[in-house]
Every structure is written in structure tokens, then in C-alpha cells.
Amino acid sequence: MLKSIEKIKGLGVYQSYSKPAGTQDFGIKNLVYGWNYSGKTTLSRLFAQLETKSANPDLSGCEFTFGTADDSITEKNFSQCNLSVRVFNSDFVRANLHFDGGSFNPILLLGKESEKAQRKIDELSKRIKRSEEVQRNVDGKFEELKTRIAQAKTDTAKFIRQRLKVDPYTATHLAQDVVVVGVLDSQLLAEKGLEDAIELALTPDSRKPSTVEELRAAPLIEDLHKEAVEVLAATPSFSNTIKHLEENPAIERWVQSGLALHTGPGTCEFCGNDLSQDRLEAFRVHFSKDLTDHKERVDGLLARVKAAVYSLSWPKAAELNSQFRESYTVAVEALPAVIDAFNQAIRNLTEEVQRKADDSRKAMAPTPLAAGLEKGIKDAADTVNLVIKQNNELASNFTKVKADASRKARYHYVQQFMNDQAVTGMEQQKTRLANRSDRLKAYAARLRPEIRHLQAQISQAQQGREKINERLASMLGSEAVQIQVVMDAAGQDRFQLIRKTGAVAKNMSDGERTAVAFSYFLTKLQEIKPAEFRETIVYIDDPISSLDANHIFQVTAAIRALFFKQQDKNAPWHTTCKQLFISTHNFEFFNLLREIRPVASNKGARLYLIRRIAENSSTLEDMPASLSRYQSEYHFLFEIIHRFYKAPDKTVHEVLMLLPNAMRRFIELYTYSRLPGPKDSEHVDERAEILFGAERAKRILKIFHYFSHGNTLERLAGNNELIFDLEHAVKDLIDAITATDKPHMDALMAATQA
Structure with a gap:
């Protein structure tokens, strides 16, 4: 209440x-x-x-x-x-x-004849109303979830747009990506993979990476070692040898090298003594063709072993795209060790072949070769080349690879959004609420035909x-x-x-x-x-x-x-x-x-x-007591006029606000009561002129026509100087009624003072 x-x-x-x-x-x-x-x-x-x-x-x-x-x-x-x-x-x-x-x-x-049907309608209507209330509640929750999900999509889309510099990218684009990612395996990237993808996606075309040469590794030691095993084990066959030379290989080599300078007998270029034909023949017999061939084979092997020392240069990491530098550096780290191991084996083999060259008549065996020397270098080079190929592929297809990197990073964040949504369960809740709302709608729809059937009755x-x-x-x-x-x-x-x-x-x-x-x-x-x-x-x-x-x-x-x-x-x-x-x-x-x-x-x-x-x-x-005690509005109107007439301060608003309408209404009622002709046949001005005289009636009514109805307050507020005209108009009215209708005035005074 x-x-x-x-x-x-x-x-x-x-x-x-x-x-x-x-x-x-x-x-x-x-x-x-x-x-x-x-x-x-x-x-x-x-x-x-x-x-x-x-x-x-x-x-x-x-x-x-x-x-x-x-x-x-x-x-x-x-x-x-x-x-x-x-x-x-x-x-x-x-x-x-x-x-x-x-x-x-x-x-x-x-x-009355329809009360039973109406009761049934009321019952069904209540059930429909309850169903609709529940549905509105469900729909409200649905809209709330929808808003929250939409806001999450908007926030995620904004993040992706700003993080990957993808514009435009709105919640609508995110929704499309969700459909695509939803049918794929998880698109989440490892931390490093995400960083690389973002860095590549944001790489400007002006910083497009260049290609670098792949490593060409062809180390050779295994075949040389096999040959060394055979050569070092071989010894030449001799028919007539000079024992002194056989026992002194250095002298033997010196003699062999100088033998070519003495094609015939004569003076020895070293000692100045005569070199006889027999002696020359003895030397030629000592240095047989088999020995010569053997020495040539050893010397040839020695030269090839020395030439097999391996060296390899590779690009600096700074020459590759930044996302490959770390893996490239790791791959390159293996090369020096395998190359050093290979070259050490070459040096060892060189020394062994050299000893054979120094003493070709002695059978020898090289140190067994460590396994995988060639393969170690090739495998390490292949690992490095794999990184180089990836870098070169990026350089050759920069626009496409950059787009792929942007897509991968984008799908990563989309997958992350989907996972987060799955944890909160909002999408599932939204689906459940939508299904419940549909069931409630269907329930109300089933009841309405029954109501229409009853209403038809x-x-x-x-x-x-x-x-x-x-x-x-x-x-x-x-x-x-x-x-x-x-x-x-x-x-x-x-x-x-x-x-x-x-x-x-x-x-x-x-x-x-x-x-x-x-x-x-x-x-x-x-x-x-x-x-x-x-x-x-x-x-x-x-x-x-x-x-x-x-x-x-x-x-x-x-x-x-x-x-x-x-x-x-x-x-x-x-x-x-x-x-x-x-x-x-x-x-x-x-x-x-x-x-x-x-x-x-x-x-x-x-x-x-x-x-x-x-x-x-x-x-x-x-309600003022003065109004509540009257049974006529006419008395109340006169009291308002009379209060103003007697008021010492005519500018008091409580009086002024009521006066214009009260005065106008009172004059209408008074003149009509005195001259009760057809209402529409005479105007209040005409009746007032008959009762008060034309000049006095004009003075009384002019001011109240001006201050009338809805304009009263506004006009009063802007025309304070006219308050004195109000005072004169009220006095004219009181004087006129007193002069022409004193019994009426006396009765009004008595009623208002009762």
C-alpha cells in the first residue's frame, strides 16, 4: 500500500x-x-x-x-x-x-456458462506462463553466456590481431578459424616453435633471408687403408743383391737415385774413381724391375695418403635466418671433432707408409683403422645441410613460408582459446541452455492449440x-x-x-x-x-x-x-x-x-x-479546511479573491498563483448565475458589461484574459509590474458586486467566514 x-x-x-x-x-x-x-x-x-x-x-x-x-x-x-x-x-x-x-x-x-472451460484455459495459461518465465530465465542465462563468449572471442581476436599484426582479424574471423582448427589435431606449438613462427611471421620483406651453399663432404681413407694393408705387407723378389746396399737402405736409395746419372762406365761423379762396366752391371742387377715397381707403388701410395688430409669450411651462423641459427650452431659443433679424428688417422697412416718407403724389403702392417671416420664427417655434414636446406627453402619460398608461419601461430592461439573455453565449459553450457529453451518452447507450443480449442467454445x-x-x-x-x-x-x-x-x-x-x-x-x-x-x-x-x-x-x-x-x-x-x-x-x-x-x-x-x-x-x-468545508467551488473561488483583496502584501506567490484562474472562473459563474441565458449565446465579456458597465468590465476582465490558463505563471513571472493592475481589477470586482448586488456580497462574506 x-x-x-x-x-x-x-x-x-x-x-x-x-x-x-x-x-x-x-x-x-x-x-x-x-x-x-x-x-x-x-x-x-x-x-x-x-x-x-x-x-x-x-x-x-x-x-x-x-x-x-x-x-x-x-x-x-x-x-x-x-x-x-x-x-x-x-x-x-x-x-x-x-x-x-x-x-x-x-x-x-x-x-458463467464458460467457467469450466475458462478454468482449464487459466490452468493451461499458467503452465504456459510458467514455461515462458523459465524460458526467459534460460534465455537470459543463454544471452549472458553468449555475451561472455562473444567478449572472449573479441578479446582473443584483438590479441591475435595485435600480436601477429593481422588486420583485419575480428571475432568473426576467429569463429571461422575455430571451425577449421576443430577438425585438425592439436595446433599447439612448443614455446620455441611458437617464438620462431611469430618471428618469421613478423619478418618484413626487406629482411628476407638469403640462400647459403650446402657442404660437400667427400673424405677418403678407407680405400687408402685397404691399399696400405696390401702394399705394406708386400716385399719385392731379388736374384742378385749387394749385401751392403741391402743392409743400408739409405745408401741404397742414394745409389739408386745416382745410377741414372751413369749410363756407362767412367769416372764417378762423387769420388772421382773409375766406375767399371762390371760394377754398373752389378748395381743394375741389384735394382731389379720388381723392386723398382714396388718402390713406385709405395711412393705413389704415400703421396695419395698425404693428399687425403681433409679440410672443410662452412657458412657462419649469421648468414642463416635467425630461426635456424641455433640448430645450425648445434649441428656445426660436431664437424671439427670428426674432421680432427679423420686427419689424425691420415697422419698415422702417412707415417706407416713412409716407414715402408724407407725400408721396402720389410713386410709391415698398418694400424687398424677406426670405424666410421668417413661416415662421421658425412653424417655431420648431412645434419648441417639439413638445416641449410630448411633455410634455403625459406629463402626461396619466403612469402609462402611466412604466411604458413603466421597461420601456425594463429592456429596456436585459436587452439589455446578453444582449450580455455573447453575448461570453462561455457560452450557446453550454452548448448544445454539452447536445448532447454527449445524444449520449453515446444512444450508451450503443444499447449496453445488446446487453449485455442477451448477459446473457440x-x-x-x-x-x-x-x-x-x-x-x-x-x-x-x-x-x-x-x-x-x-x-x-x-x-x-x-x-x-x-x-x-x-x-x-x-x-x-x-x-x-x-x-x-x-x-x-x-x-x-x-x-x-x-x-x-x-x-x-x-x-x-x-x-x-x-x-x-x-x-x-x-x-x-x-x-x-x-x-x-x-x-x-x-x-x-x-x-x-x-x-x-x-x-x-x-x-x-x-x-x-x-x-x-x-x-x-x-x-x-x-x-x-x-x-x-x-x-x-x-x-x-x-485539502485546506476552507475548501473542504464548502459544498460549492463558487465559495472557494470567492475566498481566494477575498484573501487577495485583504492581503497586506499583494506580491505573495501563494496568492498570486491561484488568483488569475480563480478570478476568471468566479466571474464566469457569477455572471452566468445572474444572466442564465443559453451558454453558447453570450460571452462572459458581454454578461460582465451588462452587469458592471462597459468601462468597469473591461478593466476587470482585461488583466485576467491576459493571465489565463497555462500562461498564468509564465506571464506573472515576466510581468511583475502588472501585479498592481491585478489589485485594481479585484477591487473593481468587489466594489461592483457590492454596489449592484449587496445581498449577494453579504451572503458570500457570511459563507466564507462561517
């Missing part, structure tokens, strides 16, 4: 409203009186937000606080309040009724039509516009306004529109079940616009019949709803309503006044 409006800020004429001290809390029935433009409709719109639980754009930026028995309701939490509220105002009329001949939503009331719209038509006939008579039920293109019941002739009702009068709108609202309230209606707050704003006095009685009777009940004629009135608020500018209607005084414990009827107190400021306060 609403107790009060504690504050309103930034809303129309309620720019800075705070509940006046001492203002009584709301009761069960609350009547609010106020003239046009005082803020009644604005107040009803504030209540309407409690009904819709959604913000009205026209009320955007305002602040408010409703006091309740529990927590306060504010602009921040009103959408969560559990109050049931219904509001009738101009917004309701615009939203629900078409006065251009179009159809509008029907009111569905239950007929009854016509709630006809019940609503009859109730509205009863009210319209009561308010407007037998010739009143009526409601008929029509079908729309979808086969659903709709309401349409028609004349008694059956023609679609168009160009309706303001009175007809008011009667239709309020009848529609009252009947629509009967859609609410009694138990729920007892917990509903109803706000009605000016339901008698453009209705004459007779119709005002009918509206009052309709309100009494729906909202107030008596157990018997002597019992007090009780409201059928939780709280009722009615605001009006019509004093006669106000008086009729306040005669109904509901009683419920210590809370009954409350009377309030809305009045403008400044240009952009209205206040809601308890």
Missing part, C-alpha cells in the same frame, strides 16, 4: 517537490483536487510507471520516492516493485482506443462488449455509440465503435470519447479476478472531461458501483480495491465523490489539493 509521495524532482511542474510537513498519509480513498495545468496528469503518469514497471521516456531523468509500509519505491527500483497498479489517464486512452474507426484490443470477461470478448455497452447506455442514453466484436485478419476478436445505424463511429464528440474511454477502463478492471483486484491500486485522472452535470452523476454512480460496497444501507462503504486515487478539476464531481466515505480500521478517505506555487513548481498537500 502506498503511504505517501515523499519527493519528486525534475518532472514537469514538480521540479523540486518534497512532501509538506504534517501532510497526512494516503488512505484507502484519496481525492485530489486541482485546476488545469496544476500537475494532476503528470502525477498520474508517475503512478503509471508503477503499473508498467518500465520507464516512460517522457519522464526520463526525474527522481521520485513513494513511501510504503515496507521499503520506499524510487526511480531506481520501481521496476522491481510488486504492487499491482492500474491507471486511467490520457495516455491510457491513446494507447488502448481508436476513435478513427479502427479496431482495438477487446476486453475479455468470463461468462466461449467468447469472452462478447461478455466484455455487453458490459461496456451497458455503461455507455447509462452515461449517454439509448442513442449512445456502442461496441461490436469484429474479427481481424488473424481470426482474433477485436472491438470496434459503431453508431446505432451500424455505421463505424467516427468524428465522435469529446463527451462521447470520454464516456467510451472511461467505460472501457472500468470494464477492463473487471478482467482482474476479485482476489487480485483487492490487492490492486487504481488511479483515475479526470474521467468527466467534456461531460455535463447529468453525465457527471452517471460517472460517479459507475465509480461507486465498481469501487465501493455496503453490506446494507446503514453499513459504511468499503473499497473493492486496495487503494483508490481520483484527481479532478471539477469541484462538483469532487463533492459527489467525497460523500462516499469508506472505513477500514484507522484509514479512510483523504482529501488533497494540487496547486501551482511557482513557475515550475506545484505542491500536493492536504
Whole structure:
């Protein structure tokens, strides 16, 4: 239950409203009186937000606080309040009724013969409603997960775009990559592999790597060693040898080399003695052809062994692309050791062949050769060449390899994203929620045909039509516009306004529109079940616009019949709803309503006044005793005028804000009561001239025509110097009535002082 409006800020004429001290809390029935433009409709719109639980754009930026028995309701939490509220105002009329001949939503009331079917419909509707509530909750969770996943995709795509300099690369591109990576084996790279891929992907074309020569390794020792085994083991055959030479190999070699210089007998070039033919022949016999051939073979082997010493040069690591330098350096490290081992074996073999050359008659055997000397060099070179080939392949296909590296790094991060998502389980949760939402939709879809079948058995719209038509006939008579039920293109019941002739009702009068709108609202309230209606707050704003006095009685009777009940004629009135608020500018209607005084414990009827107190400021306060004691607006209007007349300070805003409309309305009522001709045949100016005289009437009315209706406050705020004209106009009016109708003036004075 609403107790009060504690504050309103930034809303129309309620720019800075705070509940006046001492203002009584709301009761069960609350009547609010106020003239046009005082803020009644604005107040009803504030209540309407409690009904819709959604913000009205026209009320955007305002602040408010409703006091309740529990927590306060504010602009921040009103959408969560559990109050049931219904509001009738101009917004309701615009939203629900078409006065251009179009159809509008029907009111569905239950007929007695249809109660069983309706109970079944209600039961099915509750199940559908519950299903839809659960589905909305599920869909909300689904959307939340979807948002979180989308944000994760956006963040990951942003990271990939910035890390790999891939542009554009959005969440959409990531989603496409997820599909591709999803059917591949894991695309995660080792730390080093990822670093290399990123470095290559980011390498500019200006730093494209160059190719380097591969190593050509052809070491030779195994065949030489085999030959050395054979040669060192061989000894030449001799027929006649000179023992001294045989025993002195060095002398033998010296003699053999000098023998070629002495082709015939003669003087020895070394000692000068004669060298006989026999001696020469003995030397030639000693150096046989077999020995010569053997020596040549040994010398030839020695020369080839010496030439087999191996040397190899290779590119510097800096000549290769950076991603291969580390593996290249590791591969090259093996080469010096295997080359040194090979060359040491060559040196050993050289020494052994040399010894054979020095003593060719002696059989020898070379040291056994270590296994894998040639293969060690070849394998090490092949390992180095493998790295060089990779480098050269990169250099030759730089654009493609760079793209592949970028793709590998990208797929690595995509795989990482997929793994992270799998750990959180959000995608699986999203799938489960989507499936559950589909099941709930299907469940509700299965129930709706059954509801339509039951609805076909009854016509709630006809019940609503009859109730509205009863009210319209009561308010407007037998010739009143009526409601008929029509079908729309979808086969659903709709309401349409028609004349008694059956023609679609168009160009309706303001009175007809008011009667239709309020009848529609009252009947629509009967859609609410009694138990729920007892917990509903109803706000009605000016339901008698453009209705004459007779119709005002009918509206009052309709309100009494729906909202107030008596157990018997002597019992007090009780409201059928939780709280009722009615605001009006019509004093006669106000008086009729306040005669109904509901009683419920210590809370009954409350009377309030809305009045403008400044240009952009209205206040809601308890009804002044001076107004609540009058049974006529006429007396209240005179009291306002008389208070100004007697006020020592005519510039007090509390008086000024009420005066222009009060003066104008009073003159209309007074002149009409004195000259009660047809209302439309004479203007208030004409009646005033007859009663007060042309000159005085002009002085009285000129200033109040200027300060009238919605312009009153604005004009007063900008024309303070005209306040003195107001004072003279009021004095002229008091003087005129006193002079021409003193008994009337005396009666007014007596009534206001009672």
C-alpha cells in the first residue's frame, strides 16, 4: 500500500517537490483536487510507471520516492516493485482506443456458462506462463553466456590481431578459424616453435633471408687403408743383391737415385774413381724391375695418403635466418671433432707408409683403422645441410613460408582459446541452455492449440462488449455509440465503435470519447479476478472531461458501483480495491465523490489539493479546511479573491498563483448565475458589461484574459509590474458586486467566514 509521495524532482511542474510537513498519509480513498495545468496528469503518469514497471521516456531523468509500509519505491527500483497498479489517464486512452474507426484490443470477461472451460484455459495459461518465465530465465542465462563468449572471442581476436599484426582479424574471423582448427589435431606449438613462427611471421620483406651453399663432404681413407694393408705387407723378389746396399737402405736409395746419372762406365761423379762396366752391371742387377715397381707403388701410395688430409669450411651462423641459427650452431659443433679424428688417422697412416718407403724389403702392417671416420664427417655434414636446406627453402619460398608461419601461430592461439573455453565449459553450457529453451518452447507450443480449442467454445470478448455497452447506455442514453466484436485478419476478436445505424463511429464528440474511454477502463478492471483486484491500486485522472452535470452523476454512480460496497444501507462503504486515487478539476464531481466515505480500521478517505506555487513548481498537500468545508467551488473561488483583496502584501506567490484562474472562473459563474441565458449565446465579456458597465468590465476582465490558463505563471513571472493592475481589477470586482448586488456580497462574506 502506498503511504505517501515523499519527493519528486525534475518532472514537469514538480521540479523540486518534497512532501509538506504534517501532510497526512494516503488512505484507502484519496481525492485530489486541482485546476488545469496544476500537475494532476503528470502525477498520474508517475503512478503509471508503477503499473508498467518500465520507464516512460517522457519522464526520463526525474527522481521520485513513494513511501510504503515496507521499503520506499524510487526511480531506481520501481521496476522491481510488486504492487499491482492500474491507471486511467490520457495516455491510457491513446494507447488502448481508436476513435478513427479502427479496431482495438477487446476486453475479455468470463461468462458463467464458460467457467469450466475458462478454468482449464487459466490452468493451461499458467503452465504456459510458467514455461515462458523459465524460458526467459534460460534465455537470459543463454544471452549472458553468449555475451561472455562473444567478449572472449573479441578479446582473443584483438590479441591475435595485435600480436601477429593481422588486420583485419575480428571475432568473426576467429569463429571461422575455430571451425577449421576443430577438425585438425592439436595446433599447439612448443614455446620455441611458437617464438620462431611469430618471428618469421613478423619478418618484413626487406629482411628476407638469403640462400647459403650446402657442404660437400667427400673424405677418403678407407680405400687408402685397404691399399696400405696390401702394399705394406708386400716385399719385392731379388736374384742378385749387394749385401751392403741391402743392409743400408739409405745408401741404397742414394745409389739408386745416382745410377741414372751413369749410363756407362767412367769416372764417378762423387769420388772421382773409375766406375767399371762390371760394377754398373752389378748395381743394375741389384735394382731389379720388381723392386723398382714396388718402390713406385709405395711412393705413389704415400703421396695419395698425404693428399687425403681433409679440410672443410662452412657458412657462419649469421648468414642463416635467425630461426635456424641455433640448430645450425648445434649441428656445426660436431664437424671439427670428426674432421680432427679423420686427419689424425691420415697422419698415422702417412707415417706407416713412409716407414715402408724407407725400408721396402720389410713386410709391415698398418694400424687398424677406426670405424666410421668417413661416415662421421658425412653424417655431420648431412645434419648441417639439413638445416641449410630448411633455410634455403625459406629463402626461396619466403612469402609462402611466412604466411604458413603466421597461420601456425594463429592456429596456436585459436587452439589455446578453444582449450580455455573447453575448461570453462561455457560452450557446453550454452548448448544445454539452447536445448532447454527449445524444449520449453515446444512444450508451450503443444499447449496453445488446446487453449485455442477451448477459446473457440466461449467468447469472452462478447461478455466484455455487453458490459461496456451497458455503461455507455447509462452515461449517454439509448442513442449512445456502442461496441461490436469484429474479427481481424488473424481470426482474433477485436472491438470496434459503431453508431446505432451500424455505421463505424467516427468524428465522435469529446463527451462521447470520454464516456467510451472511461467505460472501457472500468470494464477492463473487471478482467482482474476479485482476489487480485483487492490487492490492486487504481488511479483515475479526470474521467468527466467534456461531460455535463447529468453525465457527471452517471460517472460517479459507475465509480461507486465498481469501487465501493455496503453490506446494507446503514453499513459504511468499503473499497473493492486496495487503494483508490481520483484527481479532478471539477469541484462538483469532487463533492459527489467525497460523500462516499469508506472505513477500514484507522484509514479512510483523504482529501488533497494540487496547486501551482511557482513557475515550475506545484505542491500536493492536504485539502485546506476552507475548501473542504464548502459544498460549492463558487465559495472557494470567492475566498481566494477575498484573501487577495485583504492581503497586506499583494506580491505573495501563494496568492498570486491561484488568483488569475480563480478570478476568471468566479466571474464566469457569477455572471452566468445572474444572466442564465443559453451558454453558447453570450460571452462572459458581454454578461460582465451588462452587469458592471462597459468601462468597469473591461478593466476587470482585461488583466485576467491576459493571465489565463497555462500562461498564468509564465506571464506573472515576466510581468511583475502588472501585479498592481491585478489589485485594481479585484477591487473593481468587489466594489461592483457590492454596489449592484449587496445581498449577494453579504451572503458570500457570511459563507466564507462561517
